[in-house]
Amino acid sequence: MKPFADAAEHTPFAADSRPRVAVFRKEHFNAAHRLNNPNWSDEKNERVYGKCNNYNYHGHNYDLILQVTGPVDPETGYVIDMKVLSDISKTFVLDRFDHKNLNLDTEEFKDLNPSAENIAIVIYQILREQLDPSLDLKIRLYETERNFVEYPAA
Ligand SMILES: Nc1nc2c(c(=O)[nH]1)N=C([C@H](O)[C@H](O)COP(=O)(O)OP(=O)(O)OP(=O)(O)O)CN2
Secondary structure (H helix, E strand, O other): OOOOHHHHOOOOOOHHHOOEEEEEEEEEEEEEEOOOOOOOOHHHHHHHHHHHHOOOOEEEEEEEEEEEEEEOOOOOOOOOOHHHHHHHHHHHHHHHHOOEEHHHHOOOOOOOOOOHHHHHHHHHHHHHOOOOOOOEEEEEEEOOOOOEEEEOOO
């Protein structure tokens, strides 16, 4: 099989003819949070968020799946070096959020509800700045085994 057969027929700048592949990196972090809207009454917060509004912050074992999609570099065979992706996620996401109380210990969630949706958006924004603009990024965040979100949505 010759994945670069088409590319070879074009100039080295014919990037569009390079095959695009999605690369995945799974990360994990633990964090505590509480869902609460300060503009609502205690009753409404309790009704909307249930046990997630409990004054005792509770923790989740978050699984984070980073999906980076882009053209395969014919020289390296890589879309992105997964070691580099791992280092970026450790430095900019895990070191920031792992073993933290998201509401109390992080700037990002001081005034933003740390729902799975908002955490995924924040992580996306943080990582987006660190990646080559030619690469697409998608975040999948598991808050529990059965509850997970994706950003951007398909
Ligand atoms: N749209 C959202 N809904 C909910 C969120 C959220 O972030 N976005 N978060 C929660 C809770 O924090 C948590 O995810 C729910 O925990 P739990 O009910 O224990 O979920 P489990 O999967 O462990 O248990 P099930 O009994 O299978 O639901 C709630 N909603």
